[in-house]
Amino acid sequence: MKKFFVPSKWEKNTETIKFATFKGNLSGNENIGQKAEDAKTKKKKNKNKKTKQKAKDTSTKGIASAPTPQNTPISKVKGGRIEKKKKNKKQKLQLTPAAAQAAVELLNETPNTSRARESLQSKFKEQLMGGRFRFLNEQLYTIDSLEAQQLFQEDPDAFGAYHEGYRHQVEKWPLNPLDRIVKMIRKLPKSLEIGDFGCGEGKLAKSIPNKVYSMDLVSCRDDILACDMANTSLPPQTLDVAVYCLSLMGINLNDYLLEANRVLKMGGLVYIAEIQSRFENVYSFIKCLEGCGFELVKKDVSVKLFYFFQFKKVANVGKVVRLKPFSLKPCLYRKR
Ligand code: SAH
Secondary structure (H helix, E strand, O other): OOOOOOOHHHOOOOOOOOOOOOOOOOOOOOOOOHHHHHHHHHHHHHHHHHHHHHHHHHHOOOOOOOOOOOOOOOEEEEOOEEEEOOOOOOOOOOOOHHHHHHHHHHHOHHHHHHHHHHHHHHHHHHHHHHHHHHHHHHHHHHOOHHHHHHHHHHOOOHHHHHHHHHHHHHHHOOOOHHHHHHHHHHOOOOOOEEEEEOOOOOHHHHHOOOEEEEEEOOOOOOOEEEOOOOOOOOOOOOEEEEEEEOOOOOOOHHHHHHHHHHHEEEEEEEEEEEEHHHOOOHHHHHHHHHHOOEEEEEEEOOOOOEEEEEEEEOOOOOOOOOOOOOOOOOOOOOOO
8 A cells, every 4th residue: 555745834724645446537647735725625525416316316217227327336534435335245135116017018018919909909899890780789779670670681691790789789688577477487388489580590499399480581500590570481370479679670660560470379478678768658668569460468667677568368460450550669789
């Protein structure tokens, strides 16, 4: 260790400064004598520097940074010695949860992006399917059955698309009205023959032991008869029960119920389940059914969302009877 000369006018309050090995970046032009002076002020400066560094650290908190000249250990002056700050072995990464998440995503960039793309694609697909379902649904409620038949003939995929959307819709309801109809029919003799008008995917036939004539505009299964339920190929007075579960679509309901009158035996029953919001006036609906040769047996309008009716055939009306066409309000499903 080399001592250096202290000028005499500095005799008072002077001190000998020993230099430890210093690997810092001191420029060679620096006056060594000035070091002692500097040593005192440096302590102050270092303190300031430390505060500044701390402020900087705080501002960059949450972002993982690689070692830079600013955050490598710095030297400080202690008791006249310039000491190299010991490296803190246990340096912790200070990350906010958001920055940590960003970092993880950055690390997993590729898989994460493809996952995000997949979920975006399925979301778009779902939205498109939902849109198509709502469009078809609105059409089916606002056209007559002949036009509805045409709609499905011209667009063979429409039926599948409609029923995919319909299934999603049923999942959102607290109950599927068809399940309640199934329960009611299970209480009846197994020998009774049932007509499921607008059967959709034909769930009723699979749920009861009775003989079921499943009918819809499109047949998605061998046992389903493709027809307009206003004009079926069933012989007159064949059925004991006619079921309309959410299928009174279209603007010519009178045609459907006159057909029911034709194919039902005298005293035969009609079960109807419909969405409550479709009814403007329940009594005028009952009146319309009376015009088609039916009498109300019971109604349940207490269930939120759905109304249930049971009618009985009391007269053979015949299809020649002139009835004012009647309909219910369309049921328009909201965007998901
Ligand atoms: N009853 C079934 C399906 C309800 S969706 C169930 O509860 O699961 C309504 C169904 O009625 C659709 O499948 C639609 O194609 C059918 N539909 C509407 N108008 C029809 C008509 N004129 N003739 C036959 N089916 C009809």
